[in-house]
Amino acid sequence: MSASFRFSLAARCSVLLAAAVMVLVLSHGAQGAGLSSSFYDGSCPGTRDIVRRVIQDARVADARIPASLIRLHFHDCFVNGCDGSLLLDDDAQAAIMTEKNVPANDRSARGFGVVDNIKRALENACPGIVSCADILALAAEISVELAGGPSWTVPLGRRDGTTTNIESANNLPSPFDPLETLQEKFRNLGLDDTDLVALQGAHTFGRAQCQFTQRNCTAGQSEGALVNLDGVTPDVFDNKYYGILLRGRAQLPSDQVMLSDPVAARTTAPIVRRFSGNQKDFFRNFAVSMVKMGNISPLTGRDGEIRKNCRRINKKPY
C-alpha cells in the first residue's frame, strides 16, 4: 500500500469520524452549543435574582421545594430534551396530553405552583423574554445552591416546546429498573456512568413515598407516606447520600443498585465510593453533569416559542 493511499484512507476515516461525531452532537448536544450564560444579560438582567427570590419565599413555607424543583428539570430534560414540555397541562384544542399523568409524575412531581409564580414575576419584569425551560434550569441550580450544594454557571437560551411526548415520559427511569436499564436510559441521552452516579446524588434531599422504597411501607402506612431520601441531613445538599448507600440503607432500589447490582463492581460502585469520600469531587462532578443534562436538545429541533404561561402554548397569560 503506497504512503499516499494510506494517508488518504486515514484522512477519509477521520472525515467519517468527524461526521459521526457531528451527527451525535446534533442529535443530543446541539442545544448546548447554542446556549449562553449571558443570554438574558441585555433583555432581562434581573432573571436570576427574580427566580432566586421566588424560590427563597417558597422555601420558607415548604422546605422540600428545592428538591421538588430540581426533579422537574430532570423530568423535563429526559423527555424530548429540556423544552419545558413537562409543564404543559392537558389542552384538547391544542391536542396536548400532559406528561404530568404518567406514572413517574402522577401524584409525585410537584412544585408547579412555584414555577407559575416565577413565570409571573418574570413576565411582570420582562414580558415574553424568559422561557419556561430556562426557568427550570435556573431553578435547579438555585435550589442546589440554597440547600448548601455547589453553584454553577447555567447556560441559557432554551426555547419552549409546543408539544408533549407521553411515550417518552412513560419511559422515565423507574425506581425498580435494574442498573443496566438505568445506564442505558442515561447513555441514550449522552450521559455516562459518572453522570448517573453524580446526578442520583440529588437524592441527598427531598422525600419519597414509601411505595417506592426498598423497605416498602410498614403496616398501616399508606403507600403515599413520605420518607426522607437522606435520613441524615434531609434538606441539605451534601455527599451523605453516598455514605447511606455504602451502608445498604438507600431509600430507592434504583439508588442501591449502583452498589449491589452484579455489574456495579466494575462500573458505578467505585464512583459511589469516590464521591462518598470526597464532597468536593462530588460537587464538581454534579455541576458538570447538571450542565450536560441541561444541554439535552429537543429532538424535534429548536422551533419552540417563549410561552407566556408555562402551562399553555397558546400565549395566554395567567
Ligand code: HEM
Ligand atoms: C436514576 C434515575 C432516577 C430514578 C429511578 C429516580 C426516582 C425517584 C423517585 C421514585 C423519587 C420519589 C418520588 C415520589 O415518591 O413521589 C425521586 C425523588 C427525587 N428525585 Fe429522583 N430518580 C432518578 C434520578 C434523579 C435525578 C437525575 C435527579 C436530579 C438531578 C433526581 C432528583 C430527585 C429529587 C430531588 C427527589 C425528591 C423530590 C421531592 O422531594 O419532591 N432524581 N426520584
